[in-house]
Amino acid sequence: MFLKNTLSGRLEKLETLEPGVVRMYVCGPTVYGLIHVGNARPMIVFDALRRYFEYRGYRVIMVQNFTDIDDKIINRANEWNVDFKDVAEAFIQEYWRDASALGVRAPNFAPKTSDFVPEIVNAIEQLVRKGHAYVVDGDVYFDVKSFPKYGELSHRSLDEMIAGARVEVSEKKRFPLDFALWKAAKSGEPSWDSPWGKGRPGWHIECTIMSTKLLGSTLDIHAGGEDLIFPHHENEKAQSEALTGKPFVRYWLHNALVRVSGDKMSKSLGNIFILREALKKFGADGLKLYFLSKHYRSPIDFSIEALEASAKAARRIAESFRNFESRFSSIPVPKSDAWMSEQRQKFVEALDDDFNTPKAVAQIFELVGELNKFMSEANEEKALKTYHLLRREFCSVLGLFEAGAQSQETELDPFVRLILDVRKELRERKLYDLADSIRDRLKSLGIEVRDTREGSTYSFLKEV
Ligand SMILES: [Zn+2]
Structure with a gap:
């Protein structure tokens, strides 16, 4: 390194x-x-x-x-x-x-x-x-x-x-x-x-x-x-x-420092954004993606828009993980193959080069795209390998998707799934107005439900 x-x-x-x-x-x-x-x-x-x-x-x-x-x-x-x-x-x-x-x-x-x-x-x-x-x-x-x-x-x-x-x-x-x-x-x-x-x-x-x-x-x-x-x-x-x-x-x-209109963010300059507020607004993983998408030696100009984009990206990744995880009661460990070794090597090469996290984060985004693709193609084996690399190795190495906010979402997951199962039965019995009302009420709680051919998925509209 x-x-x-x-x-x-x-x-x-x-x-x-x-x-x-x-x-x-x-x-x-x-x-x-x-x-x-x-x-x-x-x-x-x-x-x-x-x-x-x-x-x-x-x-x-x-x-x-x-x-x-x-x-x-x-x-x-x-x-x-x-x-x-x-x-x-x-x-x-x-x-x-x-x-x-x-x-x-x-x-x-x-x-x-x-x-x-x-x-x-x-x-x-x-x-x-x-x-x-x-x-x-x-x-x-x-x-x-x-x-x-x-x-x-x-x-x-x-x-x-x-x-x-x-x-x-x-x-x-x-x-x-x-x-x-x-x-x-x-x-x-x-x-x-x-x-x-x-x-x-x-x-x-x-x-x-x-x-x-x-x-x-x-x-x-x-x-x-x-x-x-x-x-x-x-x-x-x-x-x-x-x-x-x-x-x-x-x-x-x-x-390098975080700058606000050219000055460093500091208590003495009075231009600070309290971390606790930022965590509420953008979530731990939104913040982490925001910082790790830049090389640590490059200055960052503080931007609410960029933070919002990172928070959104973090929610999309979490949703992909949840969708994949919902297919298993326990997720098996895949057998390593040449493709996985290649991916690992690419990841290590990026980080061995003066801890180039922007490159590693780009690879994570790429793999999330692959994971979604393999899931939609019902390519279970490839999906499992991609998920394993992403969640158990690369994200965890960068400290992504491990914080309190995410675990709260994980805790809520069984309850949301129970509601979605009941809603599915309502739809099968053609009680659409009840099913729609459940969807609307979940949305008002910050949980968006989407109906697809394969079933219903959901995502959190804001950090819980
Ligand atoms: Zn010191």
Whole structure:
């Protein structure tokens, strides 16, 4: 498999530190509010990538953190007159609700900053001792000039970085790009003991500590949104490598952003679409198809129309699956043949090429067309093979058709079928007005019935 590494800017063959194991870290949310559609992109993409690694035979150890010590959380806690931990805990729970509704699997470890403060303090002490950090009035700063490779990940010189970044101005810093590892306590803020007095960790050091404590000094994959490359990931890399003397990450992967009229979708710009609302409107699979139809390194211009089209496509695919499934009480596993191997090879070739999900999704659409065709031709054997590839392999590898909304539809299925059986009998007894009334009432509940020569089929007009 080849992946584009942000560090080299090139496609590189995936070779993990330990053969057969992928150690993977994804920067998680700062928990002070509900997440939005822009946040969902890395969740969907890197969950699918993790599933794909597993499909290719790797064991994956995935860590995604929660930033629970942060100005925004502290401000909210003061506003609400509660402890910062209560704010963080509440939004961590909301995050899990959204992730499960979206059908994104939980990582193996989901550490919180506040659980790692002693380890963070210890690492900062080492950085000071090694001459990579300095103490000023209870603050500790990383000395960027002590790390000659600084800028390597963002591919920019120190001057370019100073010019391009909104660098926090402080008289305490020796150099504008130096960043806080530890911040001295201010009143009204939570604080922890340290050799430099009471204070709290800066943002970047937490990811260094949580990733290396849980995965080792060198990670195979570090992923996140491209807005994190500078300064967050550049800083993580500098601290980690200054600390351990080893390369921090083998492959840096960054997804492009979701833009709204040219700007990135972000809480601070106030142009967000809350994920929970989007899930209600477009469904988990509509959202997943929308994001996976684009390459993860290409920006997406947020579009309601495109999302609606994806939601519609997702409903059509789900309907094809349901139609096929209704023919069996239990669906057999087909014997693999040359055609199935060819399809698998095509799928793997697409995803091995820097995780080209648009190609894989196009193949899924093609196969859904085939499935419908084989069903209408009553070619049971071919239909079964196509269904198997689609549902049990390709869709499941991309995390499609597995989320809560879909399972609710699956739960409703036996009841809808019972109603349709009764309606069929009514029609056979020529009680057409009753049969029509059932059809109309189902439609008002969001279930559309279509009568065909082979019998009646149905689809959900909206997410249930
Ligand atoms: Zn991070």
